């Protein structure tokens with residue numbers, strides 16, 4: 001079985017959303033200081049690195065990350081090559097020849113090259129799904145959309161695509177590292193932490209070759 005880890009490594013210098021504090025890691029105790037055990041303490045934005053958005057992120061009062069359906073987060077997924085596309089509009093998605101019935105769609109864009117240096121300054125010009133693209137995904141029965149930068153939506157159009165997708169119970173996985181992944185069918189596993197009342201959570205995401 002070949003497993004591809006498509007998760008970003010969490011560390012202090014990992015690029016984060018503008019204005020967000022960076023990841024903080026410290027030690028509550030450390031064997032280097034003569035203590036019995038080493039215990040790390042971490043604080044971070046739940047939208048750090050590879051993570052899942054819950055409806056609550058943009059829709060007040062809606063469901064939170066610990067209640068997301070695992071049946072959606074685990075299952076067959078299609079990786080499509082969109083490296084020549086600058087904005088994931090409805091027309092752009094329609095051009096990718098996505099087979100009907102695709103429920104989990106992971107979009108490989110030029111964004112993934114940014115992960116060659118995951119300490120890079122936040123890149124506002126990343127490729128995202130606009131409102132027309134979000135509606136296309138909903139209309140075509142996509143239940144999970146995975147993208148390779150820190151937001152599903154373009155930086156100049158953050159709210160409408162999120163609201164459309166989350167309002168239609170489409171699970172959004174952001175911050176995937178799809179470098180070196182060949183387009184095609186895989187088994188996808190993405191498990192966010194079970195954090196009560198949270199609008200999102202870091203997750204481990206893998207692709208298994210079928």
Ligand SMILES: [Zn+2]
Pocket residue numbers: 047051052053150151174200
């Ligand atoms: Zn997010």
